Amino acid sequence: MKKLLALGLSLSLVLSLAGCAGGNADAGNEANTENVVNTETVVSTEEAADTEVVADDVAVMTYAEYAAAELDSKVVVETYVQAKQSWWEDKATVYTQDENGAYFLYDMACSAEDYEKLTQGTKIRVTGYKAEWAGEVEIIDATFEILEGNYVASATDVTELLGTDELINLQNRYVAFNGLTVEASKDADGNDVAFLYNWDGSGEDGNDLYFNASINGQTYTFTVESYLCDNTTEVYNTVKNLQIGDVIDMEGFLYWYEGVNPHITTVTVK
Numbered sequence: 536m537k538k539l540l541a542l543g544l545s546l547s548l549v550l551s552l553a554g555c556a557g558g559n560a561d562a563g564n565e566a567n568t569e570n571v572v573n574t575e576t577v578v579s580t581e582e583a584a585d586t587e588v589v590a591d592d593v594a595v596m597t598y599a600e601y602a603a604a605e606l607d608s609k610v611v612v613e614t615y616v617q618a619k620q621s622w623w624e625d626k627a628t629v630y631t632q633d634e635n636g637a638y639f640l641y642d643m644a645c646s647a648e649d650y651e652k653l654t655q656g657t658k659i660r661v662t663g664y665k666a667e668w669a670g671e672v673e674i675i676d677a678t679f680e681i682l683e684g685n686y687v688a689s690a691t692d693v694t695e696l697l698g699t700d701e702l703i704n705l706q707n708r709y710v711a712f713n714g715l716t717v718e719a720s721k722d723a724d725g726n727d728v729a730f731l732y733n734w735d736g737s738g739e740d741g742n743d744l745y746f747n748a749s750i751n752g753q754t755y756t757f758t759v760e761s762y763l764c765d766n767t768t769e770v771y772n773t774v775k776n777l778q779i780g781d782v783i784d785m786e787g788f789l790y791w792y793e794g795v796n797p798h799i800t801t802v803t804v805k
Contacts, residue, residue: 551760566632571798593640595660598636599713610665610674614638615686615737616657617709618788618800621762622650628762630788632688633659637707639790641666658684672706673792690786698753702795710789710797712757714805715748731779741766744774748783757785760798 593611597603601612614631621628627645631638642660645653653659663677690711696702698711719727722736730746732738734756744759764770777783787799 547607552780564752580779586718593662596731598633600667601635601638606665606667606672608663608665608762611660611662612638612674612683613658613660615684615688616653616659617654617688618655618763619650621651627653630709631659632708633686637688637705637709637789639671639673639707639788640677640679641668641673641675643674643679645679649681652681656685656687658682658686669792693789694750696793697750697755702789704753706789706791708789710787712748712750712785712797715750715755715783715785717777717783718747718749718754720747720778727779729779729781730774738774744771746777748785755795757787757797757799759791763788763798764800770799770801773783773804774799777802777804 544729545568572658574787593609595611598612601610604610614635614637616629617632618630619627620630622645625644625646626642627640627650628642629640631640638661640663643661643663659681661669661674661677661679663674666673666675687787688709692707692713693702693705693708693710694713694715696705717729718729718734720729720731722728722731728736730744732740732742732744734743734745741761747754747756749755758799759774760770761771766772782805784803785797785799786801787797790796790798
């Protein structure tokens with residue numbers, strides 16, 4: 536849903552685009568004060584500029600500092616690319632993570648040339664604003680620069696955290712879910728199926744895939760995000776071939792939409 540809204544806004548923008556204080560000084564006073572200099576208060580233009588930059592600057596944050604920052608506040612983090620979801624009109628959406636936490640970068644300013652440089656593990660410094668959309672905490676209106684360094688996160692097993700309040704503390708991380716059982720979803724005709732195209736079954740091949748899987752008596756919904764893993768990928772085709780009752784292991788990113796909504800990148804049938 537979010538990507539459809541973003542696409543609509545982008546198209547709307549394309550269509551719409553087609554279409555100092557102070558008074559006069561007394562001449563006598565100017566003559567009297569022309570050569571008077573107060574050395575205690577005069578600041579050079581260069582020093583004033585430096586002071587302004589420092590006042591407007593935000594230091595690079597740890598993940599804990601980022602997590603504690605207020606929504607809508609300016610944030611600066613150093614993080615590592617884990618996967619790229621999409622690029623559109625010089626804007627990129629990227630999953631990133633460091634050793635302590637993860638960051639979802641939504642519509643970050645990025646040229647097509649720079650997007651190609653954002654390979655898995657690439658270290659970047661990101662400056663933007665902390666935001667929240669339908670429960671998903673993300674960084675928006677961001678810019679970035681590439682730094683020296685490389686880190687690829689291993690999946691954190693969060694199977695036992697499903698259904699708990701603690702799970703959201705790992706939002707956006709690369710995670711694993713193990714030993715879940717595929718449960719039935721209802722298609723538009725009320726039939727039991729192992730997956731749906733789109734959340735309500737209204738889509739077709741190439742759209743997002745939604746499927747249900749359970750553990751410990753509770754059922755959860757998982758998504759193959761088609762911008763992240765399209766219908767040419769192994770995970771997309773694995774989910775299309777799932778059977779109700781299959782036991783599966785999964786890995787993906789702990790995205791949030793009105794509750795936990797993992798974006799799955801690998802599925803293994805046991």
